[in-house]
Each structure stands twice: as structure tokens, then as C-alpha cells.
Amino acid sequence: MFKRAPVSFTLAVLCMLLAGTGEPTASALAWDRVAILHGELWRLWTGHVVHFSASHAGVDALVVASMGMAAEPLAGSRRFSQLLGAGALLISLGLLVLVPGLQEYRGASGLAVLSAVLGGQLAWKRYRGSRQLLACAALALAGKTFWEAFASTAGFVELPAGVSVAWQAHVLGALVGGCVAAALYAPQAQDNRG
Amino acid sequence: MKRFLTLVCAAALLALGGCGSMFSHNGTRQAGSIVDYLYPDAKEAPQMEPTVTRLRLPVRVGIAFVPGGGNAGGGLQEAAKTQLLERVKASFSQYDYIGSIDIIPSAYLRPRGGFDNLDQVARMFNVDVIALVSYDQIRFNDTNRLAVLYWTVVGAYLIKGDQYDVQTMVDAAVFDVRSRKLLFRAPGTSQVKGSSTLAGYSREIRGAQADGYVQAVDQMIPQLQTQLANFKERARSDPGIQVVGRNGERGGGAFGWLGALLLAGVAWAIGRRHV
Numbered sequence: 001m002f003k004r005a006p007v008s009f010t011l012a013v014l015c016m017l018l019a020g021t022g023e024p025t026a027s028a029l030a031w032d033r034v035a036i037l038h039g040e041l042w043r044l045w046t047g048h049v050v051h052f053s054a055s056h057a058g059v060d061a062l063v064v065a066s067m068g069m070a071a072e073p074l075a076g077s078r079r080f081s082q083l084l085g086a087g088a089l090l091i092s093l094g095l096l097v098l099v100p101g102l103q104e105y106r107g108a109s110g111l112a113v114l115s116a117v118l119g120g121q122l123a124w125k126r127y128r129g130s131r132q133l134l135a136c137a138a139l140a141l142a143g144k145t146f147w148e149a150f151a152s153t154a155g156f157v158e159l160p161a162g163v164s165v166a167w168q169a170h171v172l173g174a175l176v177g178g179c180v181a182a183a184l185y186a187p188q189a190q191d192n193r194g
Numbered sequence: 195m196k197r198f199l200t201l202v203c204a205a206a207l208l209a210l211g212g213c214g215s216m217f218s219h220n221g222t223r224q225a226g227s228i229v230d231y232l233y234p235d236a237k238e239a240p241q242m243e244p245t246v247t248r249l250r251l252p253v254r255v256g257i258a259f260v261p262g263g264g265n266a267g268g269g270l271q272e273a274a275k276t277q278l279l280e281r282v283k284a285s286f287s288q289y290d291y292i293g294s295i296d297i298i299p300s301a302y303l304r305p306r307g308g309f310d311n312l313d314q315v316a317r318m319f320n321v322d323v324i325a326l327v328s329y330d331q332i333r334f335n336d337t338n339r340l341a342v343l344y345w346t347v348v349g350a351y352l353i354k355g356d357q358y359d360v361q362t363m364v365d366a367a368v369f370d371v372r373s374r375k376l377l378f379r380a381p382g383t384s385q386v387k388g389s390s391t392l393a394g395y396s397r398e399i400r401g402a403q404a405d406g407y408v409q410a411v412d413q414m415i416p417q418l419q420t421q422l423a424n425f426k427e428r429a430r431s432d433p434g435i436q437v438v439g440r441n442g443e444r445g446g447g448a449f450g451w452l453g454a455l456l457l458a459g460v461a462w463a464i465g466r467r468h469v
Contacts, residue, residue: 024245024372027373034436037248037250040246056446059453059454062454063454066458069462071467109446109449112457130467134460140456141457144449163446
């Protein structure tokens, strides 16, 4: 697995390791609106690798690793790591600007959705035989996000009381992943690769 | 014969006079130490990490007595603790920036539980800040000269030959649970002195000890209010303290185990077909 998707695997392991360091560390690294506006800019990235609980971290680590297994080999590890870095920043800035009510965010799921959409689109182009499966997965993911956005309740999630699902991070991750996939398959990019 | 009777009388007097020494003249102590609770195995001073304390208004506060105990008579009884904490709670209910004050029963706090136990309790009661009330009460017993009349037996019921001195100290330390920082603290002390008959000593001393706690807590409450006002001023200028409104949500990116397993299954299926 490490050979196939080293960046995703490392990210998943990092999430689990940080989950074991306790609340003070997680609190110091979380995406926190006030702290970021006070200049703690590292939180724009580190908020994506800390979680509210070990269970929360475990779920996100599993999705990051499995989606990375799909996306990373198709995009290339080096490019994928750059995409994750830029994606983390864009998701964080998006949350900062578009979700003014959000005070604190933790979780790697924004990056996981980015990987899922990127990997899904790349696989859609490359693996015609799996399109039905990909379409089902995409519908399930979109349905879950819509449910969380409009029903204001989260289904089957591992978040502690008082913490809601930041579905906006998922939408932002999907947008970034979609844009990156489109850019990778733009004619000019294909020419450069060719 | 006369000499023998004198000796018998003297011996009887000495033996009955011993009634005045029925209670230990050493001090007895009840204590719940905050240091023992939060830093049970600390051999060195705890390392403080430079973190920013963020308080979300209105603050949810928990209040609890530090677990502890005393010798002989045991520690402060749970019902008495609850009554004392109710007094503290009532005096802080008028502040609009305090959302709720929950009294946390001692059973939820493990002796020598440390910050891990504090985290558990904070999650269980959904509080951001916990005020831990530590206490230290020492009781001294002495007999006065009148105690010699206890030998008359009736004297044990009528003569106040036992004296007591109950000294109490309570201290409320308010901690932010997430950053584990001490926000402020306020002490209260009291001294209750009195005398009692031998027969009524136990009842009197229990009352004196309870009064000692009540008086100490009554002295602590205004100090706590003063410290809270000082803290409000300090929070405005201290960069290490940030106060934000609770209208801000806490959000987590999450899939749930079911979603995660489904997505992992899809990734596995695609990988198996094409790689």
C-alpha cells in the first residue's frame, strides 16, 4: 500500500499519530477562525490532519488511504502531494470566507473528498468498465453531502456531541478535486504529458 | 485504714478525671488537595505549553469539590458538598456570559485522576470550564479546667469542659479544560471556636465543622466574583486569552464507518479490476 500511494498512506498515518497526542495538540493545530485571523497560519494546513476523537481520525484515515489508493497512482505521487497541499489551503480559505459561522474545523475528509473526486474523474476517463461503480459511489457521496447540508443531521458519523459535520469542507474538496481533474485532462495538459 | 481510703479516693479521682481526655487532643484533618488530584505523580514542576485559551461565550461551567478525604471521620459528606456548591452556583447565575453551571458530584472525579479525568468529566457534563474547590480543615480539641468535673458524671452532661477550634480553608481554582490553564482562583477561610460538654461533643463538633465550611465558602464567593471581574479585564488585554461567541460552530469532516468502508470497497474493487 505504501508503495502504491505513499503520500496518502503517510497522511493517514499522520492523522492517526496526531489523534494519539491528545487534546492540547489537536487544539493547537485545529482550523480555528480566530487563531488564523490572529496570524496562526499553519492551522490552514494542520486543521486537516487533527480530529475530534480517535474514532473520527480512524474513519478519515481509512478514507484518505483508500481514496489515495485510487487517485495517487493516476495523478503521480509528487503531483498528488502538491495537490493536497494546495487543496488543504484552498479548502481552509474557502471555509474562512464562505462559512462565517464556522469557528473550528478538524478533519481530513475535505482532502479525502478531493482525492475521491480527483481519483473518480481520472478513473472515469481511464477505466470505462468501472463507470457504473464510480457513478454509484459518486451518487452515494453526493446524496450523503446533500443530506447533511439540508437535513442538518449527520448519518453514521463519528463526531462528539456539539460538533456537526462540516459538509462545506466536502463540497470545497469536491470542487478542488474536480477542477484539478479537469485541468489535468485539459488539451494543453494532455499535450504536455504526451 | 485512713491512708488506704485516701489512696482509693485519689485513684478514683484520677481515673474519672481521665474522662476529660477521652478525645484526642491532637488535630484531625480533612483535605482535598488540587495538586494531588491534578498532578498525582508529578516529581517535577509541570511543563506549560504556550497555548491560546479560547473561551466561547456563554461559558459552560462545571463546579466540583476535589476528591479527597480525611482521617477518622471521613471527608465532607456529599450532601453538604452539594449544598455548598449550590450557594456558589446561585451567586453566579446572574451573569449573562455564564451559560450554565453544573454541579459535578464527587463520584465522577477519581482521586488522583489528573487532567485525563478532568477531560472525561468535562465531556460527560459538556462544560468548557471547571471550578475545582479544594479544601483543608483542621480541628483541634482541648479540655479546660472545668473538665475535671466530668468525674461527677452529671458534669459530663452539664459542664462545657471540651474546647474545639476548627480552621477551614477552601480554594476555588477555575480551569479551562481544553488548554488546561488556570484562569483564576479565589480562597476563603474561617475559624470556628467553641466549647462543649463531653456528652454533646460529637454533635457540636460536627456542627462546627459544617459551619466552618459554610463560612469559608461565604468568604470565598465575593472573592471569586472579584477575581472573575479581574479576569474579564485581563482577557481583553492578554493575547493568550481569546473570547469568542458561541454562535460559531464546531465542524468536523466525517464520513462515518459505513461510508468509509463503502468508499474503501469501491477503491478496492477498481484497483482489483484495473491494476
